[in-house]
Amino acid sequence: MTAARPVAVITGAASGIGAACADHFRRSAWQTAGIDLHLSDTDLPLTADVANRAAATAAVSEVAARFGRIDLLVSAAGYYEEGIDVAEISVQQWDRMLAVILGGTVNAAAAVLPHMVSRGQGTIVAISSELALAGSATDLHYVAAKGAVLGFAKSLAVELAQTSIRVNVVAPGPTDTPLLAPGSPWRTPGYLATLPLGRLVRPQEIAAAVYFLATEGELYCGEVLSPNAGAVI
Amino acid sequence: MALVTGAARGLGHAIALRLAQDGFRVAVNDICDDGRLTALAGRTGGIAVPADISEGTAAARIVRQTSGMLGPVRVLVANAAVMSMGPFLEQEPGKWWRPIDVNLSGHFRLIQAVLPGMRGLGEGRIVIIASGWGVVGHRNATAYAASKAGLIALTKGMGRELGPQGIVTNAVAPSYIDTEQLQVDADDLGISLNDVRQRYRELIPTHQLATPGQIAATVAFLAGPGSAGVIGQVLQPGGGVTRTRA
Numbered sequence: 001m002t003a004a005r006p007v008a009v010i011t012g013a014a015s016g017i018g019a020a021c022a023d024h025f026r027r028s029a030w031q032t033a034g035i036d037l038h039l040s041d042t043d044l045p046l047t048a049d050v051a052n053r054a055a056a057t058a059a060v061s062e063v064a065a066r067f068g069r070i071d072l073l074v075s076a077a078g079y080y081e082e083g084i085d086v087a088e089i090s091v092q093q094w095d096r097m098l099a100v101i102l103g104g105t106v107n108a109a110a111a112v113l114p115h116m117v118s119r120g121q122g123t124i125v126a127i128s129s130e131l132a133l134a135g136s137a138t139d140l141h142y143v144a145a146k147g148a149v150l151g152f153a154k155s156l157a158v159e160l161a162q163t164s165i166r167v168n169v170v171a172p173g174p175t176d177t178p179l180l181a182p183g184s185p186w187r188t189p190g191y192l193a194t195l196p197l198g199r200l201v202r203p204q205e206i207a208a209a210v211y212f213l214a215t216e217g218e219l220y221c222g223e224v225l226s227p228n229a230g231a232v233i
Numbered sequence: 234m235a236l237v238t239g240a241a242r243g244l245g246h247a248i249a250l251r252l253a254q255d256g257f258r259v260a261v262n263d264i265c266d267d268g269r270l271t272a273l274a275g276r277t278g279g280i281a282v283p284a285d286i287s288e289g290t291a292a293a294r295i296v297r298q299t300s301g302m303l304g305p306v307r308v309l310v311a312n313a314a315v316m317s318m319g320p321f322l323e324q325e326p327g328k329w330w331r332p333i334d335v336n337l338s339g340h341f342r343l344i345q346a347v348l349p350g351m352r353g354l355g356e357g358r359i360v361i362i363a364s365g366w367g368v369v370g371h372r373n374a375t376a377y378a379a380s381k382a383g384l385i386a387l388t389k390g391m392g393r394e395l396g397p398q399g400i401v402t403n404a405v406a407p408s409y410i411d412t413e414q415l416q417v418d419a420d421d422l423g424i425s426l427n428d429v430r431q432r433y434r435e436l437i438p439t440h441q442l443a444t445p446g447q448i449a450a451t452v453a454f455l456a457g458p459g460s461a462g463v464i465g466q467v468l469q470p471g472g473g474v475t476r477t478r479a
Contacts, residue, residue, distance in 0.1 A: 154476065157438075157473060158438050158473060158477065161438030161439045161440070161472070161473055162438070162439065162440055173462065195396075196392060196393050196394075196395075196396025196397060196464050196465065197396055197461070197462060197464055198396070198397055201462035202462065204459075205459060205460070205461060205462040205463075206462070208454075208458075208459025208460065209459070209460070209462075209463070211459070212450075212451075212454045212459070212460075216447075216450035216451075216454070217470075218447065219407075219439075219441075219443050219447050219448070219451075219470035219471065219472055220468075220469070220470055221438050221439050221471075221472050221473030222438075222473050222476060223468070223469055223470075223473075225463070225466070225468060226463070226466055227460065227462035227463045228462065228463075228464070228466075229396075229462055229464060230392055230393060230396045230464035230465050233389045233392050233393060233464070233465035233466070
């Protein structure tokens with residue numbers, strides 16, 4: 001049975017940008033499946049650790065079995081450990097960050113691609129970060145992982161260029177989600193005044209960029225779309 | 234209200250129609266009106282404002298006419314472009330500077346002319362049509378590439394400078410679009426239009442030329458409510474060609 005409406009698989013759908021994407025797509029008459037450590041507000045909420053290849057594959061198989069199609073993967077699963085100096089990052093922190101952010105993207109892409117290939121079309125949007133474009137004075141492991149996603153996505157895009165499957169990246173700037181704690185330096189008036197937009201990006205604005213790429217982005221192949229409030233130009 | 238330059242045909246024409254479809258009243262400019270511009274204005278709920286934007290008084294005149302009839306320009310699409318090709322050392326200086334006079338300087342003057350209206354509205358969008366050749370350059374296109382690279386830098390500067398005023402500036406840098414403009418490329422290469430289409434298809438990772446409507450979709454995104462967080466960026470709907478050195 002193939003669902004009549006297009007289907008979006010969103011990792012990290014339980015909060016922040018992933019949740020905003022789920023909301024936007026549902027309001028745009030898509031069906032949504034969320035894969036997250038926690039239950040998401042989606043049509044098919046699944047819990048799995050995307051850093052685990054088998055778990056990611058099993059979750060995607062469940063989506064395909066339920067809906068019979070996968071039109072879009074949004075790889076938004078990730079987390080942020082703020083304010084850690086490069087000398088203080090432990091090996092475990094480095095490995096885990098890479099496993100979730102890069103590994104999660106790789107695992108989810110590997111899981112959805114057979115379904116997209118057999119349908120002959122699909123879109124993958126990986127969520128990176130403007131910090132991967134510009135660098136950051138702290139949290140090197142987060143930045144490196146988000147940067148690795150850029151290289152991965154650009155290469156996968158070219159590998160799939162002659163199909164109708166498109167792979168692109170949305171690199172959000174400072175966005176108003178729980179990833180930025182209430183006392184975060186990114187929320188201070190002094191910092192916000194440095195942004196041409198004068199405020200944080202809204203999660204809905206990230207979702208709008210993902211939606212654009214998913215519905216009218218067929219010419220974008222390995223591109224990086226960065227709604228970042230003008231933090232990185 | 235939106236204003237699109239270079240709207241008589243090709244990409245500008247498609248942009249004007251798409252913005253009208255999205256609810257804008259669109260004023261349309263091109264260097265002259267042979268009837269096409271007026272016909273288009275009839276379809277976009279706007280007016281035709283023919284003018285050579287590189288001419289000194291044109292920008293002020295365009296803005297006076299459009300704001301008189303339709304109110305201040307809220308979205309400017311800077312699309313008009315002169316494209317000439319030829320080996321750099323063989324270029325006659327007057328001809329070499331023409332793409333810069335129109336594409337870069339002409340739009341600079343037009344942007345200056347629309348800014349007071351946008352400031353009065355407290356908001357505005359400026360969408361600059363640049364080019365993949367402005368990003369990576371191209372043989373026999375030094376003036377065109379310089380004009381488009383200048384527009385990209387202008388986009389970034391204005392993104393920073395005007396963002397705090399609620400005016401959002403971004404650029405679209407397409408690569409190979411299937412329009413009549415490809416004849417310039419064909420003539421430079423000494424091959425037929427169909428042959429240049431095929432040659433360009435082979436350079437592009439996706440093996441597809443863009444249609445004007447597909448590029449217009451990006452302009453519509455940048456003119457619309459969802460893209461307020463995108464500032465000073467250069468979007469490249471080009472099938473990946475600027476990164477796989479063609």
